[in-house]
Amino acid sequence: MATTTTPTTKGFVGKRVRRTEDPRLITGTATYVDDVTRPGMLYAAVLRSPYASARISSISIEKAASLPGVSAVYTGEDVKAVGPVPCAGSMPTLRVPHHKILAQDRVYYVGHPVAAVVAIDRYVAQDAVDQIEVEYEPTECVADPEKALESDAVRVHPEYDDNVAFTFHAEGGDTDAAFAAADVVVSERVTVPRLAPSPMETRGVVAEYDEGTEELLVYSSTQIPHLLKTQLAVQLSLPENHVRVIAPEVGGGFGSKCNVWAEEALTCFAAMDLKQPIKWIENRRESINVVAHGRGHVDHLEMAASKDGTITALRFKILQDIGGHHQLLTPIIPTLAVIMIPGLYKIKNFTADLTGVFTNLPPTDLYRGAGRPEATYVLERVVDKLADKLEMDPAELRLKNFPAADEFPFETATGLSYDSGDYAKAFNIALENVGYDSFLKKQEKARSKGRLLGLGISTYGEVCAFGPSPALPAGGWESATVRVEATGKVTVMSGASPHGQGGETAYSQLAADALGVPMEDVVVIHGDTGKVHWGVGTFGSRGTAIGGTAVHLALEDIVAKGKKYAAHILNASLDSIQFNQGIFSSNEVEEKLTFQELALEAAVAQKLPPDTEPGLSATRFFEPPNFAFPFGAHICTVEVDGDTGQVEILRYIAVDDIGNVINPMLVDGQLHGGVAQGLGPAFLEEVVFSEDGQLLTGTFMDYAIPKAKDMPWIESERTVTPSPVNPLGAKGVGEAGTIGSLPAFVNAVVDALSHMGVEHIDIPMTPQKVWNLINERSQS
Amino acid sequence: MQRAIKVTVNGKEYEREVEPRMLLVHFLREELGLTGTHIGCETTVCGACTVMLEGHTVKSCTVLAVQANGKNLETIESVASDGDLHPIQEGFWNEHGLQCGFCTPGMIMSVKQLLGDNPNPSRDEIRHAIEGNLCRCTGYQHIVKSVESAAKAMVQE
Structure with missing residues (x-):
């Protein structure tokens, strides 16, 4: 029995605690998929279509199959x-063309998998891919979603x-x-490439x-191991309890690994066929070509x-470029743009028409923000246009249309119930931080000297922390098990599958905090269907609000169970038991029990109350009653170089509200990274295809993601409005920065050029595009 | 056709027979089992595969293993010594300079080169030094802070 009352721990929640994940990551000892080796492992490589649309007349594999070191060549047959x-997707009008894991008869986009090779190493596998002879009959293709809708457009899938x-x-x-009753009407058409x-990991x-146990073991770089397990079982006709992912x-994933890919089933098929482990x-x-692209909108x-x-x-009208096939969530993603189109504003009336269109391009699907950046971008552009038309200050216009802090929960015209918020508060802080009024004066002065300064505002809201279950095809819950070992060490098993966010730390x-143990005594296990029995995954900014809440609930159960045991062991009434900083005590007795002592008692089961089962573990599921709705204001100031079209970001202010925070340092990181992925497409990123569907941006030399010098210093601050939809009060942070940042930059550049009559510039705003525009305007 | 090569990696000598086309990064990862060095783009852009060759950073996806014959290499696995983290590693840990960690080994090797050449870099110099290392997670701000923190610790040492 304990005699000491010295606290064994201090509060961790809310502190800038450094990550428990990091030691293995900074020393090169972490194990990513490509670091996994198995005895006798072979390597797979995939042959992909060079045509956007073609019939396959014949495939000859003899040369490839006869290369020394080649074990197998597979075709669609x-x-x-x-x-x-x-x-x-399940909307009534949805067409889902049969999506085979290898093309048979036809290919629908450049990069479409046509055949696969398994060989002794990756070099030989690639050699063999080059030796496969495919005869294609190229057919007319359509690589532009607007053209694909024209009445005489060639059909991507001839059966429709x-x-x-x-x-x-x-x-x-x-x-x-x-x-009909409006005083003013404004509109804009934007493309979101x-x-x-x-x-960084493909x-x-x-x-x-394993032939003996008939178990298929799959390592995959995925955000959804449990959903993948179910899907692989279905695709491969295996009992699900024989598949472990x-x-x-x-x-990193950013949504791109929240999917079920042809190559996953293909690698599994080959491993079962050859009865040897296979790595692909x-x-x-390939990643830039075929990993489902985000966005692809004309709005x-x-x-x-x-x-x-x-x-x-x-x-609101959305044209969503689907590509040649659907992936897991392709048709669902743009519906998120529909429900979030009112943004943070009290807009009582709306109509939205969304059309998904097949093209001879690779599939689109979710990517960080998923539908919400597109909605926020077009909305915030049009709000600025309205301010312009009304000759009203864009900040004042926004403030005028926010719901007040006491209007929550706020019901939107799109059928959502915004959980909590104080939109004006966050926005006013951002305005103050940027020095709004003084910047406008500075801008006017600079303009008179020919310098092009601009300020862009984006006030954004998002829907995240998915469930509830009716909103997610595969369940909107998350599970957690907390197991207290006999020695008092704590194992947390989460069905969330964090991949860089820092979930293990959080x-x-x-x-x-809940158990009064040092953080070093806690191990978090995730991402293994053999160890964690239930799970949905990490996506849609749900890791903390949903995954974290499941952990929180399981911890509460452990404490309740512990109190029951302690009351019996200490011979005190249950009501009198206190659990504080790892010590069970009662005002009825002097003896105390440490958490570790209790853990041992629970395991050896010598002194437990008669009506309880041994062991100290708890499993809980959490499904929220509603989504959570983070919000914030991002303001960007820029200077445009009129001679080169180069845009320099002068300052970047972000005030975000993501509800309660478990670890501010991790939240800062999520926001910074999110902003980078919103700014990338603002001035750099765009997957470009030629008219005949050829990929023109196939390397990081052409598809430019932000480098260190492209990124501004982000001046970040937060307001805290706890969410009422989960006991942690967390909203979600993974996507906020990506949603808020793009319109701030675009509005700033348009503002800098507004005196020239510029009302809109499509992204990405490359120096060439900006310079051309300036040049045109100065000449006209 | 195999070629015999002899290299010193992290202070240890290795002799192996390799195909002339084998990339250094594959040699390190698959022949020597040093999987801390990652492959992100195979085209010298992303920097995940950055290692030190004769004391200078190179992107090991565009060096052939045979080109390293007779040379001295250092990889991420050598940065901590006897279980003690290097101040750069401490800096990344303390300032949350990584999220998924995939770019981190290459990033740390580039920072090692930077701080060897310039012990007190400005923020601008730090950003310039890591321009050859792409990170998709952090937006670089915490990496810059990590490097500043490491530089401070190393100057004080």
């Missing part, structure tokens, strides 16, 4: 028994009578009446089949308002 790549993949309509209020998610799979160290690692060109937004600046209605902070 060989793998036709493998189930299709799944799509979770046009290229419409689905349509989706939503409305609220009486939009026509509001437009395809983006390559580009995690995709990779190692698959191994491990997501080892995952080198994607190269960067049109019309806004009605009254003279005093009250925004009354929106008409969950350890929760456990250390």
Whole structure:
């Protein structure tokens, strides 16, 4: 029994605790998929289509198969028994073309997998890929979503009578009446190019089949190991309890690894066929080419308002480029743009029409922000246009249309219930931090000297922390198990699958505080379906709000169970038991029990109450009653060089509200990274295809992601409005920066050139594009 | 056709027979099992594969293993000594200079070169020095702070 009352720990939640993940990552000892080796392991490589649209007349594999070191060559015919790549969309109008893991008869985009080789090493596998002879009959293709909708457009899938993949309509209020009654109407058409998610680690799979146990073991660089396990079982016709998926160290995902890929089933098929472990690692060109691109929108937004600046209605049209096939969530992603189109504003009337269109391009799907950056971008552009038209200050216009802090929960016309917020507070801090009024004076002065200064505002909201379950095809919950070992060490098993966010640290902070143990005593296990029994995954800014809450609930159960044991062992009443900083005590007795002592008692089960089972563990699931809604204000100031078109970011101010924070340092990191992925497409990133569907940006030389010198210093601050939809009060932070940043930059550049009559510039705003515009305007 | 090469990696000598086309990064990872060095782009852009060759950083995805014959190499596995982290590693840990960690070994090797050449770099110089190392997670701000923190610690040592 304990005699000491010295605290064994201090509070961790809310502190800038350095990460428990880092020692293995900074010493080169972490294990990513490509670091996994298995005895007798072979290597796979994939042959991909060089045409955007073609019939396959013949494939000759003899030369490839006869190369020394080649174990197998597979074509579509060989793998036709493998189930299709799944799509979770379910809208009534949705067309889902059969998506085979290797093309048979036809290819639909450049990069479409056509055949696969397995060989003794990756060099030989690539040699053999080059030796496969495919005869293609190229057919006419369409690589532009607007052209694909034209009545005479060639059909991507000839079995359908046009290229419409689905349509989706939503409305609220009486939009026509509001437009008819409006004093002003403004509109804008924006294009949001395809983006390559580009995690620094490409995709990779190692698959191994144990003939004895008939278990398929799959290492995959994935955000959703449990969902992948189910899908692989279905695709390969295996009992699900014979499939184990491990997501080892995952080198970034950003949504691109929240998918079920043809190459995963393909590698598994080959491992089962050859009865040897097989590794497939994607190269960067493949990653930029075929890993489902984000965005790919043409958006049109019309806004009605009254003279005093009250925004009354929106008409929103989205054209979503689907590509040649759906991936897991392809048709669902743009619906997130629809539901978030009112942003932070009290807009009572809206209609939205979304059209998904097939093109002869690789699939699109979720990428950080997923639908919400597109909505925020077009909305914030049009709000600025409205301010311009009304000759009203854009900051004042925004403030006028926010719901007040006491109006929450706030019901939107799109059917959402915004959980909590104080939008004006965050925005006013941002305005103060940037020195709004003094910047406007400075801008005017600079303009008179021919210098081009601009300030861009973005006030953004997002929907995240998915569930609840009706909103997610595969369940909107997360699970956690907390197991207290006999020695008092704590094992937390989470169904979330963090891949860089720092979930191990955040969950350890929760456990250390709840149980009064040092953080070093906590181990967090995730990303292994053999160890963690249930899970959904990490995406949609849900790791803390949903995954963290499941951990929190399981910890509460442990404490409740511990108190029951302690009452019996200490011979005190249950009501009198206190648990504080790792010590169970009662005012009825002098004896105390440390958490570690209690853990041992729970395991040896000599003194437990008669009506309890031994052991100290708890499993909980958490499904929220609603989404959470982070928000914030980003303000960017820029100077445009009129001679070169180069834009320099002068200052970048971010004030975000993501609810309660477990670790501010990790949150800062998420926001910085998010801003970088919002600014990348603002002035650098765009996946470019030629008219015949050829990829023109296949390396990091052409597809430019931000480098250290491209990024501004982010002056970040937070307001805290706890979310009422989970007991942690957390909202979610993974995507906020990406959603908030793009419009701030674009609005700033347009502002800098507004006196020349510039109203809009499409992204990415490369120096060439900006210079051309300046040049045109100065000549006209 | 195999070629015999002899290299010193992290102070240890290795003799191996390799194909002339084998990239240094594959040699390090697959022949020697030093998997701390990563492959991000195979085109010399991303810097995940940065190692030191004869005391200078190179991107090991565009060096052939045979070109390293007779030379001295250092990889991320040599940066900590006897279990003690290097101040650069401490800097990255303390300032949250990494998220997924995939770019981190290469980033640390480039920073090692920078701080060897310039013990007190400005923020601008830090950003310039890591321009050959792409990070998709951090937005670089915490990496800059990590390097500043490491530089301070190393000057004080």
